[in-house]
Amino acid sequence: MTQAQVEIQLLAMATAVACSLCGVFLVLRRMTLLSDAISHTVLIGIVVAFFLTGDMASPWLLVGATTAGVFTVLMVESLQKTGVVREDAAIGLVFPALFSIAVLLISIYSKNIHLDMDAVLVGKIALTPLPSRRLEIGGYDFGPKSLALMMAIIIVNLGFIIMFFKELKVSTFDPAFSKAIGFNPYWIHLGLVLSVSTTAVASFDAVGSILVVALMAAPAATAYLLTDKLSIMLVWSCIIGMLSAVLGYWLAHILDASIAGSMSTVAGIIFGFAFFFAPERGLFSVWHRAKTRDRKFKLALLLVHLTQHEGTIREEEECNIESLHLHLRWDEYEAHSVAFEAVETFCATKENKVLRLTPKGRIIALESLQIGTNLS
Amino acid sequence: MFESLSVPGLGSVIAGTAMLGFLCGTLGTFAVLRKQSLMGDAISHACLPGLIVAFLLFNSKESWALMLGAAISGTLAAMIILGISRYSRVKEDSSLAITLSVFFGFGLMLLTWVQRRPDAAQAGLARFLFGQAATLLDRDVWLLAAIAIPCLITVFIFWKQFQLVCFDRSFAQSLGFPVFFIDVLLSLLLVMVIVAGLETVGVVLMSALLVAPAVAARQWTNKLEIMALLAGIFGAFSGIAGSFLSNIGKTSIPTGPVIVLLITLIVLLSILFAPARGIVWLQFKHWRDSNVLQLDSVLSNLVNLAKEHSGKQNGHSMAMLKGISSNPSGVPRSVHKLLEMGLVFEVDKGLYIPTTKGEEYLHEKTSHMGRP
Numbered sequence: 001m002t003q004a005q006v007e008i009q010l011l012a013m014a015t016a017v018a019c020s021l022c023g024v025f026l027v028l029r030r031m032t033l034l035s036d037a038i039s040h041t042v043l044i045g046i047v048v049a050f051f052l053t054g055d056m057a058s059p060w061l062l063v064g065a066t067t068a069g070v071f072t073v074l075m076v077e078s079l080q081k082t083g084v085v086r087e088d089a090a091i092g093l094v095f096p097a098l099f100s101i102a103v104l105l106i107s108i109y110s111k112n113i114h115l116d117m118d119a120v121l122v123g124k125i126a127l128t129p130l131p132s133r134r135l136e137i138g139g140y141d142f143g144p145k146s147l148a149l150m151m152a153i154i155i156v157n158l159g160f161i162i163m164f165f166k167e168l169k170v171s172t173f174d175p176a177f178s179k180a181i182g183f184n185p186y187w188i189h190l191g192l193v194l195s196v197s198t199t200a201v202a203s204f205d206a207v208g209s210i211l212v213v214a215l216m217a218a219p220a221a222t223a224y225l226l227t228d229k230l231s232i233m234l235v236w237s238c239i240i241g242m243l244s245a246v247l248g249y250w251l252a253h254i255l256d257a258s259i260a261g262s263m264s265t266v267a268g269i270i271f272g273f274a275f276f277f278a279p280e281r282g283l284f285s286v287w288h289r290a291k292t293r294d295r296k297f298k299l300a301l302l303l304v305h306l307t308q309h310e311g312t313i314r315e316e317e318e319c320n321i322e323s324l325h326l327h328l329r330w331d332e333y334e335a336h337s338v339a340f341e342a343v344e345t346f347c348a349t350k351e352n353k354v355l356r357l358t359p360k361g362r363i364i365a366l367e368s369l370q371i372g373t374n375l376s
Numbered sequence: 377m378f379e380s381l382s383v384p385g386l387g388s389v390i391a392g393t394a395m396l397g398f399l400c401g402t403l404g405t406f407a408v409l410r411k412q413s414l415m416g417d418a419i420s421h422a423c424l425p426g427l428i429v430a431f432l433l434f435n436s437k438e439s440w441a442l443m444l445g446a447a448i449s450g451t452l453a454a455m456i457i458l459g460i461s462r463y464s465r466v467k468e469d470s471s472l473a474i475t476l477s478v479f480f481g482f483g484l485m486l487l488t489w490v491q492r493r494p495d496a497a498q499a500g501l502a503r504f505l506f507g508q509a510a511t512l513l514d515r516d517v518w519l520l521a522a523i524a525i526p527c528l529i530t531v532f533i534f535w536k537q538f539q540l541v542c543f544d545r546s547f548a549q550s551l552g553f554p555v556f557f558i559d560v561l562l563s564l565l566l567v568m569v570i571v572a573g574l575e576t577v578g579v580v581l582m583s584a585l586l587v588a589p590a591v592a593a594r595q596w597t598n599k600l601e602i603m604a605l606l607a608g609i610f611g612a613f614s615g616i617a618g619s620f621l622s623n624i625g626k627t628s629i630p631t632g633p634v635i636v637l638l639i640t641l642i643v644l645l646s647i648l649f650a651p652a653r654g655i656v657w658l659q660f661k662h663w664r665d666s667n668v669l670q671l672d673s674v675l676s677n678l679v680n681l682a683k684e685h686s687g688k689q690n691g692h693s694m695a696m697l698k699g700i701s702s703n704p705s706g707v708p709r710s711v712h713k714l715l716e717m718g719l720v721f722e723v724d725k726g727l728y729i730p731t732t733k734g735e736e737y738l739h740e741k742t743s744h745m746g747r748p
Contacts, residue, residue: 033473100581107630271478
């Protein structure tokens with residue numbers, strides 16, 4: 001790996017971590033779509049700040065963009081508070097309008113501006129190692145500017161989360177309780193909005209607006225499927241974010257395609273995996289658990305059936321493996337396979353196609369009946 | 377102004393945007409009522425990979441081929457969004473955001489892979505994002521009509537079912553309506569509309585056209601059929617006016633954003649000034665109600681005081697009334713109004729007693745209390 005590649009990957013990972021940290025709270029508070037809105041409206045902040053300063057490299061652009069992000073959220077909330085518009089519709093009203101103003105401003109004054117629309121969406125991560133984008137202090141090269149910025153954002157986000165962990169937790173999971181014990185959840189909400197805006201703006205310079213949404217939503221949602229504990233969810237979210245960043249980078253490298261695009265693709269694939277195969281909550285795991293339970297229940301039912309007919313005249317008929325499915329009203333194939341399992345696990349023996357209980361099987365059957373009577 | 381009318385193709389641009397506005401408004405009504413306003417945003421972003429795959433497969437930039445591809449990936453995205461929130465504990469907002477960004481990112485990856493240029497995407501992407509209403513040809517308008525008419529007919533046929541699912545899902549379920557099928561049908565219609573409009577207004581503005589007319593229309597009526605029609609009209613109007621405005625000046629301004637700003641203006645006016653639901657209206661009503669309430673309470677205080685303090689001859693001062701009122705600063709105005717209405721009489725300087733008319737008025741009001 002060349003130094004440039006290392007630097008790009010480091011930046012991608014740093015961005016992923018910064019976004020995943022905010023993302024966890026967005027996902028838990030059902031505010032993920034605000035990141036979508038913010039990532040669109042930072043454009044107007046940039047445009048306005050550019051008109052005011054006339055300098056594309058000015059740090060005021062970041063301030064303008066962050067302000068625009070916070071402003072967006074406040075607008076959405078005040079629209080909601082009027083009671084005439086629901087949250088989803090409020091988001092859908094505010095960001096296209098602000099975005100349209102930005103597009104119009106750009107198109108009217110585009111002759112004098114160098115505002116690259118594509119760069120806004122796709123980001124300029126591939127340009128990270130360029131000499132003009134490096135941070136040099138006193139002749140020492142401290143690496144790319146955006147990496148330094150991203151590290152600062154991570155530190156701020158982490159500091160916010162660690163300092164206000166208890167408050168974040170209580171206001172996220174039980175806002176009413178939080179209010180009852182005298183802590184207004186709105187302050188935490190504002191802090192979170194500010195941190196999401198700052199993160200979105202900083203990452204958006206590196207990876208573009210769409211990837212910001214992907215990195216805020218996908219790793220956190222994946223982590224949400226993996227654990228029930230907030231602290232562990234934060235860790236998982238960061239790990240998954242970094243994994244998406246590195247794998248995405250190499251996918252882009254192989255295909256010679258957009259880095260931002262392939263990072264979000266990988267993040268999506270990882271989410272898909274978790275959706276199906278997460279140990280507790282994956283679709284496949286849930287299905288498998290249901291299947292196992294079903295199987296266990298059927299086995300117990302078979303054993304109970306055997307105890308009922310043990311030593312009766314009809315035992316030969318009722319417990320015959322060939323006609324078992326008729327008495328239990330099961331699928332023939334299923335009856336056979338459950339009977340086979342009973343023999344396999346030493347719960348029953350097979351004599352001349354007739355199933356007979358072993359002591360172990362009898363105990364299981366009686367226990368099951370016991371549970372049944374207790375329940376009723 | 378008149379020169380603009382002679383701009384070649386302006387007629388088809390206006391016809392196209394008007395039709396699209398109407399269609400988006402009507403279908404957006406259902407999306408907004410079902411709290412799926414941002415579904416349109418997600419689906420329109422998710423059309424990108426389909427467009428590119430279609431371009432690769434058919435190797436053409438024919439509208440129908442691209443539309444087919446977009447429709448397939450849009451449908452897939454809609455199903456994934458519904459699936460994630462239905463089969464896992466991930467909530468709808470996250471499933472929308474994930475689907476939107478991942479599909480779009482995947483499309484971006486495909487696009488740059490096709491072009492083998494990792495740094496920037498070309499005009500195609502810009503067109504996808506912002507649309508190019510100005511290049512609408514007669515042919516595109518016919519294609520748009522070919523999509524719009526079946527969509528509107530479907531809405532007409534399934535009107536009752538859509539209405540039921542929008543307002544009372546559980547009731548629909550209990551009646552035995554195939555609710556899931558209706559959900560899917562509505563999503564499919566949404567995909568069709570989005571695919572039809574992508575080329576004209578682009579992704580971001582598409583979502584605005586689906587949300588804004590419906591929100592504006594909701595302010596003016598409580599009836600679904602009027603809301604849908606009104607939303608359609610708002611959409612069509614902003615389409616027509618937007619194409620006009622953007623073609624008036626010498627330099628051409630992108631049509632999509634102008635349309636969006638117009639419809640946003642309509643929303644703003646509707647939210648503020650619509651009767652019964654507008655903010656200004658509600659504020660006025662609140663102000664009027666609180667005035668009446670204050671008036672009644674001052675009068676009632678005065679009557680009670682008169683009863684307790686030996687006969688009607690002794691008046692009570694303003695200061696006394698202020699002392700027992702919950703809103704002392706409003707008392708002088710209320711007293712003034714009561715004097716005007718003849719409900720209160722000034723027996724001495726600064727001392728007031730209720731008149732018989734005032735007592736009757738109060739009795740009339742309070743006699744309703746405690747009864748249904």
